[in-house]
Amino acid sequence: MAAHNKPFRVLPGFNLTLGYTLLYLSLLVLIPLSAVFIKTASGGWEHFWLSVTSPRVLASFRLSFGASLLAAAINSVFGLLLTWSLVRYRFPGRKIVDALIDLPFALPTAVAGIALTAIYAPKGWVGSLAEGYGIKIAFTPWGVLIALIFIGLPFVVRTVQPVLEDLEVELEEAASSLGANRWETFRRVIFPALLPALLTGFALSFARAVGEYGSVIFIAGNIPLVSEITPLLIITKLEQYDYTGATGIAAVMLLVSFVLLFIINGLQAWSTRRIGRTV
Amino acid sequence: MAGATATLNAAHLASLNQARHYEDSPATRDNPLVKWTILSISLLFFAGFLLLPLATVFVEAFKKGWDVYLAAITEADALAAVRLTLLAAAIAVPLNLVFGVSAAWAIAKFEFRGKQLLITLIDLPFSVSPVVAGLIYVLLFGAQGWLWPYLSEYNIKIVFAVPGIVLATIFVTFPFIARELIPLMQAQGKEEEEAAIVLGASGWQTFWHVTLPNIKWGLLYGVVLCNARAMGEFGAVSVVSGHIRGMTNTLPLQIEILYNEYQFAASFAVASLLAVLALITLILKTYIEWQAARTARDSQQEETP
Amino acid sequence: MSIQVQNIRKQFGSFVALNDVSLDFPTGELVALLGPSGCGKTTLLRIIAGLEQADKGNVILEGTDASATHVRDRQVGFVFQHYALFRHMSVFDNIAFGLRVKPRNERPSEDVIRKKVTELLKLVQLDWLADRFPSQLSGGQRQRIALARALAVEPRVLLLDEPFGALDAKVRKELRRWLRRLHDELHITSIFVTHDQEEALEVADRVVLMNHGSVEQIGTPEEVWNAPKTPFVYSFLGSVNLFHGRAGQGALQVDEHSLTHAEDNIPQGAEVIAFARPHELDIDTDLTQVEGLRARIARIQAFGLTARVELERIDTSGTLHHYEVELTLERLIALQLRTGSEVRITPSHLKVFQTPSQPHTAPYIAAGI
Numbered sequence: 028m029a030a031h032n033k034p035f036r037v038l039p040g041f042n043l044t045l046g047y048t049l050l051y052l053s054l055l056v057l058i059p060l061s062a063v064f065i066k067t068a069s070g071g072w073e074h075f076w077l078s079v080t081s082p083r084v085l086a087s088f089r090l091s092f093g094a095s096l097l098a099a100a101i102n103s104v105f106g107l108l109l110t111w112s113l114v115r116y117r118f119p120g121r122k123i124v125d126a127l128i129d130l131p132f133a134l135p136t137a138v139a140g141i142a143l144t145a146i147y148a149p150k151g152w153v154g155s156l157a158e159g160y161g162i163k164i165a166f167t168p169w170g171v172l173i174a175l176i177f178i179g180l181p182f183v184v185r186t187v188q189p190v191l192e193d194l195e196v197e198l199e200e201a202a203s204s205l206g207a208n209r210w211e212t213f214r215r216v217i218f219p220a221l222l223p224a225l226l227t228g229f230a231l232s233f234a235r236a237v238g239e240y241g242s243v244i245f246i247a248g249n250i251p252l253v254s255e256i257t258p259l260l261i262i263t264k265l266e267q268y269d270y271t272g273a274t275g276i277a278a279v280m281l282l283v284s285f286v287l288l289f290i291i292n293g294l295q296a297w298s299t300r301r302i303g304r305t306v
Numbered sequence: 307m308a309g310a311t312a313t314l315n316a317a318h319l320a321s322l323n324q325a326r327h328y329e330d331s332p333a334t335r336d337n338p339l340v341k342w343t344i345l346s347i348s349l350l351f352f353a354g355f356l357l358l359p360l361a362t363v364f365v366e367a368f369k370k371g372w373d374v375y376l377a378a379i380t381e382a383d384a385l386a387a388v389r390l391t392l393l394a395a396a397i398a399v400p401l402n403l404v405f406g407v408s409a410a411w412a413i414a415k416f417e418f419r420g421k422q423l424l425i426t427l428i429d430l431p432f433s434v435s436p437v438v439a440g441l442i443y444v445l446l447f448g449a450q451g452w453l454w455p456y457l458s459e460y461n462i463k464i465v466f467a468v469p470g471i472v473l474a475t476i477f478v479t480f481p482f483i484a485r486e487l488i489p490l491m492q493a494q495g496k497e498e499e500e501a502a503i504v505l506g507a508s509g510w511q512t513f514w515h516v517t518l519p520n521i522k523w524g525l526l527y528g529v530v531l532c533n534a535r536a537m538g539e540f541g542a543v544s545v546v547s548g549h550i551r552g553m554t555n556t557l558p559l560q561i562e563i564l565y566n567e568y569q570f571a572a573s574f575a576v577a578s579l580l581a582v583l584a585l586i587t588l589i590l591k592t593y594i595e596w597q598a599a600r601t602a603r604d605s606q607q608e609e610t611p
Numbered sequence: 612m613s614i615q616v617q618n619i620r621k622q623f624g625s626f627v628a629l630n631d632v633s634l635d636f637p638t639g640e641l642v643a644l645l646g647p648s649g650c651g652k653t654t655l656l657r658i659i660a661g662l663e664q665a666d667k668g669n670v671i672l673e674g675t676d677a678s679a680t681h682v683r684d685r686q687v688g689f690v691f692q693h694y695a696l697f698r699h700m701s702v703f704d705n706i707a708f709g710l711r712v713k714p715r716n717e718r719p720s721e722d723v724i725r726k727k728v729t730e731l732l733k734l735v736q737l738d739w740l741a742d743r744f745p746s747q748l749s750g751g752q753r754q755r756i757a758l759a760r761a762l763a764v765e766p767r768v769l770l771l772d773e774p775f776g777a778l779d780a781k782v783r784k785e786l787r788r789w790l791r792r793l794h795d796e797l798h799i800t801s802i803f804v805t806h807d808q809e810e811a812l813e814v815a816d817r818v819v820l821m822n823h824g825s826v827e828q829i830g831t832p833e834e835v836w837n838a839p840k841t842p843f844v845y846s847f848l849g850s851v852n853l854f855h856g857r858a859g860q861g862a863l864q865v866d867e868h869s870l871t872h873a874e875d876n877i878p879q880g881a882e883v884i885a886f887a888r889p890h891e892l893d894i895d896t897d898l899t900q901v902e903g904l905r906a907r908i909a910r911i912q913a914f915g916l917t918a919r920v921e922l923e924r925i926d927t928s929g930t931l932h933h934y935e936v937e938l939t940l941e942r943l944i945a946l947q948l949r950t951g952s953e954v955r956i957t958p959s960h961l962k963v964f965q966t967p968s969q970p971h972t973a974p975y976i977a978a979g980i
């Protein structure tokens with residue numbers, strides 16, 4: 028009887044590979060991450076609450092979350108247009124553009140950071156143009172926004188692209204044969220099919236932007252209460268040996284990450300139901 | 307989750323194989339005015355946000371001439387940074403490779419409870435800010451950390467030393483290869499492996515002769531992306547490094563130091579090395595996509611003659 | 612409404628999908644476009660719908676040239692092979708789609724739409740599925756919803772692309788009869804594309820046989836079945852025996868054998884191919900006669916209403932030929948056939964075609980038995 032209770036497995040290596048996976052995951056990810064929460068808890072609730080509601084921390088939350096939301100929204104709009112161009116139109120250099128979409132992924136964030144600063148600083152190429160109109164981009168929250176747009180763009184394009192490529196042409200043909208014009212077809216048939224992917228791309232882009240550090244700090248100017256992002260504040264606190272302060276902020280960011288992860292998983296499940304595939 | 311950005315997904319491979327001509331059919335053709343508007347807006351956006359920064363790196367790097375460039379990248383600290391960057395990647399990538407294959411094997415070939423949770427947990431490092439990733443190792447191994455008493459007794463330095471940099475690099479590149487292999491191996495099922503076992507192959511032979519050839523492109527893809535991130539990581543490494551010149555500086559950290567010292571040309575010179583790495587990564591990535599698309603097409607043709 | 616296509620030509624790269632096709636589809640008929648895959652039938656259907664543009668030629672709907680009319684204005688109902696139902700819309704919304712996208716001044720009120728959709732759901736006998744989503748339906752149900760959606764806009768013609776292709780055999784048979792009944796009720800001019808001869812012959816009023824981008828024969832199912840006009844039609848419909856030979860005096864010479872036939876317009880000495888259905892062949896065990904083709908019995912299947920005898924012959928060049936003869940069971944018993952014995956095959960009816968000068972015969976043979 029006992030032999031029947033043991034799961035029957037034909038392929039070897041289950042215990043070894045799963046055991047190793049769990050061990051490696053626990054040692055490198057789970058245990059270190061739990062340190063954040065244990066450390067936060069050990070400092071007491073009141074201390075935690077005071078440190079994460081200080082004006083400087085709140086200002087950094089506003090900037091990080093606000094700029095990330097705006098960047099994700101801008102990326103959703105332009106990312107969708109860019110994806111549409113890549114999938115639907117033939118133009119010279121299309122394959123190169125397609126390959127370069129992943130640049131923010133491959134280019135180290137510090138490199139992107141100094142390059143964006145060089146472009147948007149008052150003496151820079153675009154910065155000097157904007158200066159002429161009295162607009163400052165680098166070293167203001169606008170600089171943060173620019174960096175976050177750069178970093179988040181591929182998330183939207185690469186999430187929507189496979190769905191648009193996979194969308195059967197017959198759906199559009201059916202809509203057309205039923206008398207729908209191009210705009211009606213897009214609004215009622217194509218866009219609803221793309222929506223789950225677009226929202227997933229938005230959420231991914233937002234999640235990445237909230238935690239982003241390297242590409243932002245050069246261009247942000249890092250003025251407390253104005254252009255100081257949350258990740259930078261963690262580092263500042265660490266450098267001042269305020270470990271509990273840094274950990275408290277980190278705990279908030281981790282919580283946000285978990286919630287986002289949860290939302291993204293939900294979006295993907297929705298997408299599977301709606302269009303029969305994951306994004 | 308962030309795997310959504312870079313996976314060898316079936317739809318994309320299929321579209322590489324069949325050049326659809328949406329513009330040939332009246333039902334899928336856009337009005338020329340609409341087409342040119344969308345195309346010009348999106349290409350302008352692309353040029354402004356992606357192409358321009360890339361070009362700027364090289365323009366700024368060579369602004370003060372070839373000599374300054376050469377001097378910047380052959381300076382002792384820069385070379386030390388190159389060595390440390392290569393070392394960190396050389397340790398992190400193989401470790402995550404073994405982990406990725408092992409996790410994908412367990413998840414794709416077997417059924418067990420909590421599988422979905424495990425997949426989510428493997429993705430976790432992607433959604434954690436790199437700064438937080440650095441912080442957790444400081445909390446564990448730093449001067450105020452829990453393990454500090456034991457470490458100092460044996461005079462082991464982890465934070466503000468090379469091991470910390472390696473650990474942070476492993477953390478931020480943790481999901482890359484697993485993320486790539488899990489869906490790929492799940493889609494392939496386990497029939498071929500079972501056939502090999504029925505024919506008398508050992509577990510290792512089965513993996514080597516049956517599984518590996520099937521996943522080689524996905525594996526390579528994961529390795530390329532993992533390596534790019536390992537060599538380019540900034541935030542996490544910045545927290546644990548301590549910025550000791552010539553000792554605990556990786557290339558991205560070297561860029562920051564030079565930049566903060568107003569040595570812009572030198573900073574961009576070092577940055578250009580990483581930009582070239584990024585371009586090589588993109589070329590390799592595209593090459594692998596084409597190869598994988600070809601393999602997919604060939605096997606499809608075998609199935610439907 | 613009548614449909615005419617005139618001199619349609621369509622080329623994809625170097626591949627000629629349609630080569631100067633002209634056809635008339637009379638009002639109210641259900642016509643099948645039948646042919647092997649790649650024969651151009653689907654392309655023709657898509658050109659009629661306006662989903663594809665012909666390189667040359669005209670599509671005339673009810674006497675007016677519609678070649679330049681956009682698909683959305685042609686008022687054709689199109690049912691796609693894989694249905695193309697909108698996955699994020701309920702069955703109801705799918706059917707209502709065509710009504711809701713009408714320009715504001717032509718768009719019926721939601722009440723009218725509701726009534727119309729309910730009517731259509733009743734027509735396709737699926738009114739209990741209105742709130743379901745396409746993913747919750749079976750293949751046959753999806754097919755009927757796709758048809759209801761196409762009918763909602765009251766199209767002037769109904770075009771169906773392989774309407775039963777994606778269904779399993781049993782559902783396919785049911786749906787076939789259902790479509791026929793529906794057509795008898797609605798009398799809307801309909802064209803459907805199929806590669807399944809049984810489907811075409813059973814459902815359609817008229818069958819258009821196509822091959823290599825050209826029309827081979829048009830006729831009622833009886834006409835095309837009983838009197839195939841070209842070698843292609845002969846080999847495409849039903850099983851058939853093929854003979855290669857040379858025309859002699861009232862007979863066909865196959866190697867040293869001769870087969871009599873009744874065709875009188877074949878010049879003597881011409882290279883010919885000849886067709887005979889299995890029931891048009893007989894077997895003779897008397898080997899002293901010269902008339903007929905000598906072959907060896909390979910297999911006898913004596914179940915069912917008639918018996919089938921499979922025969923083989925090796926010709927002078929060493930190639931193996933297969934033949935199939937259909938006999939009544941009485942005849943089989945009378946002949947006392949045994950596997951392995953040599954007999955003569957004698958045709959009661961033989962259709963002879965002169966071999967075209969171009970090497971055009973290979974596909975006929977491939978499409979044959």
